[in-house]
Amino acid sequence: MHADTERCVRAVQSKDARFDGWFFTAVLTTGIYCRPSCPVVPPKPQNMTFYPSAAACQQAGFRACKRCRPDTSPGSPEWNARADAVARAMRLIGDGVVDREGVPGLAARLGYSTRQIERQLRAELGAGPLALARAQRAQTARLLIETTALPMAEIAFAAGFSSVRTFNDTVREVFALSPVELRARAARGGVRPSPTPGVIALRLPYREPLNPSNLFGHLAATGVPGVEEWRDGSYRRTLRLPYGHGVVSLAPATGHIACRLALTDPRDLTIAISRCRRLLDLDADPVAIDDRLRGDPLLRPLVDAAPGRRVPRTVDAAEFAVRAVLGQQVSTAAARTHAARLVRAHGEPVEDPEGGLTHLFPSAEALAGLDPDSLALPRTRRTTLTTLVTALADGALKLGTDSDWEESRARLAALPGFGPWTVEVIAMRALGDPDAFLPTDLGIRRAAAGLGLPPTPAALTAHAAAWRPWRAYAVQYLWATDTHPINHLPD
Incomplete structure (x- = not known):
C-alpha cells in the first residue's frame, strides 16, 4: 500500500x-x-x-x-489475514515475544534464523523486529502514563524498557514530549487515571463499521461461567498472561471499544491489549471484506442490512480447542455446563471485586492428568479430549499466534475425533484464519437453504470460492439469519 x-x-x-x-x-x-x-x-x-x-x-x-x-491507529489488517512468516512475526511481536524472548526467541518460534527474520521484516515494513518492538513499547508507555497514576520508574519497566533513561529518551524522541509533559497534556485534555486502583481504562480503536450484535452476542451466549460473564452491558473475562493474570471488561461504544483491564502485573498490558483486539477482530478491514461478499447477489442483502460483522475469536487458542471438543454435537448450554465443570475442578481461582468471575480457564498442563472417567462425556469424546490436552501439554500440537494455519489443520485432523467441523471452527476462532469455512454446520446449511444457496456441503464450498479469502466472515452473516442468542446483544 x-x-x-x-x-x-x-x-x-x-x-x-x-x-x-x-x-x-x-x-x-x-x-x-x-x-x-x-x-x-x-x-x-x-x-x-x-x-x-x-x-x-x-x-x-x-x-x-x-x-x-x-x-x-488500528493495526494493519494484513497481519491477521495472512499466515506467512512476516504476518506471524507481527502477531508475535504484538504478543510481546521480542520483549520476553528477544529476536532469537522470535526467530526460533518461526523456524528461521534471526538474519532471515530481520531481512524479511525490513523488506516489508521498513524496520526490524527490535524497532517494531520499541515502537510498541513506546505506545504501551504512553498508555500507562496517561491512564494510570503509576510512578514513571514503574511505567518504564512495565512497558518493557531496560532502564528509566532509555524510557525517557524514547518517549521524548517518539512524542517530542517528556513523560511528565505527556501526563500533564493528557490531564489538560480531560484524560484521568481510572478511579479504581489497579484498573487501566482505555479505548480500543477499530475501522468503521462495526456490528457488535454477533460479536458480543456470541461471546456472551457461549461464555463459560466463572471465566466469562455479561454484566452491565460489558463482556468480562479472566486472562492468563505471561507475568500473572488479569480481568478485562469490554463494551461497544461509538467509534471505539471501551476497555477496562485489571492486571496483577502491569508488564502484561501490551499482550492483554493485543489479545483483546484479536478476540474482537478489531484490526479487520470491514469495507474490503463486505465489498467482496456483496459481489454475491444472495449474500448482498445480509451485508447491506448489517454491515461490519467481525469474527468472534479467542484470547487463548488452546482453551478454545478444548471448548470446541466439549461443544461437539451438543447444545450451547450443554457445552457451557461441561466447560464450567472443568473450570471448577481444574481452573486457578482468582479474585474479581467488580463482578462474578472466579477462575482462569485450566491450562493444558493442568488438564493433561485428569481422569477420563471423571468426565460426563461419551467415551469417544473423552478420548478426543484427553488426546488433545496431552498433545497440547507435551508440545506435539502448538496452537497460537505463530501457528501455520495449514500445518495446524493437518495436526488437528490427525487426532481422533477431529472432523472437518471441529478443525475449521478452531481455524476460524482460535487460529484466526479469515478464510475458514464450515459447510457442514447445521446453521450454515439452514441459512443456505433459506437464501437459495447450494444445499450440499460440496456444492456450497464450490459456490463459496467467490467469497475467498473472507469465508469466515460469510459464516457470520449466514449464522446471523438465525434467531439464536449468539446473534444478539444480551438484554
Whole structure:
C-alpha cells in the first residue's frame, strides 16, 4: 500500500480513516508522521513520503503527530489475514515475544534464523523486529502514563524498557514530549487515571463499521461461567498472561471499544491489549471484506442490512480447542455446563471485586492428568479430549499466534475425533484464519437453504470460492439469519 504514492496521496487528501494503520504519512517539512485521517490541513504531495509502519517512521527520524496520534491507529489488517512468516512475526511481536524472548526467541518460534527474520521484516515494513518492538513499547508507555497514576520508574519497566533513561529518551524522541509533559497534556485534555486502583481504562480503536450484535452476542451466549460473564452491558473475562493474570471488561461504544483491564502485573498490558483486539477482530478491514461478499447477489442483502460483522475469536487458542471438543454435537448450554465443570475442578481461582468471575480457564498442563472417567462425556469424546490436552501439554500440537494455519489443520485432523467441523471452527476462532469455512454446520446449511444457496456441503464450498479469502466472515452473516442468542446483544 505505502508504495502506491498516488493512492496514498488521495487517501490523505480525503482524510480516509479506512487506511489508518495501512500506512503512515511522514511530512518532510515538519518532521512529523500522521495517520491518513489526520484532521490538519494535508501537506503538499511533494512534502509527503509514506511508510508501512510507525516503527519505520520513527527509525527515519520522524515524531508522532500530537493531533492524530498515529501510534494509536488500528493495526494493519494484513497481519491477521495472512499466515506467512512476516504476518506471524507481527502477531508475535504484538504478543510481546521480542520483549520476553528477544529476536532469537522470535526467530526460533518461526523456524528461521534471526538474519532471515530481520531481512524479511525490513523488506516489508521498513524496520526490524527490535524497532517494531520499541515502537510498541513506546505506545504501551504512553498508555500507562496517561491512564494510570503509576510512578514513571514503574511505567518504564512495565512497558518493557531496560532502564528509566532509555524510557525517557524514547518517549521524548517518539512524542517530542517528556513523560511528565505527556501526563500533564493528557490531564489538560480531560484524560484521568481510572478511579479504581489497579484498573487501566482505555479505548480500543477499530475501522468503521462495526456490528457488535454477533460479536458480543456470541461471546456472551457461549461464555463459560466463572471465566466469562455479561454484566452491565460489558463482556468480562479472566486472562492468563505471561507475568500473572488479569480481568478485562469490554463494551461497544461509538467509534471505539471501551476497555477496562485489571492486571496483577502491569508488564502484561501490551499482550492483554493485543489479545483483546484479536478476540474482537478489531484490526479487520470491514469495507474490503463486505465489498467482496456483496459481489454475491444472495449474500448482498445480509451485508447491506448489517454491515461490519467481525469474527468472534479467542484470547487463548488452546482453551478454545478444548471448548470446541466439549461443544461437539451438543447444545450451547450443554457445552457451557461441561466447560464450567472443568473450570471448577481444574481452573486457578482468582479474585474479581467488580463482578462474578472466579477462575482462569485450566491450562493444558493442568488438564493433561485428569481422569477420563471423571468426565460426563461419551467415551469417544473423552478420548478426543484427553488426546488433545496431552498433545497440547507435551508440545506435539502448538496452537497460537505463530501457528501455520495449514500445518495446524493437518495436526488437528490427525487426532481422533477431529472432523472437518471441529478443525475449521478452531481455524476460524482460535487460529484466526479469515478464510475458514464450515459447510457442514447445521446453521450454515439452514441459512443456505433459506437464501437459495447450494444445499450440499460440496456444492456450497464450490459456490463459496467467490467469497475467498473472507469465508469466515460469510459464516457470520449466514449464522446471523438465525434467531439464536449468539446473534444478539444480551438484554
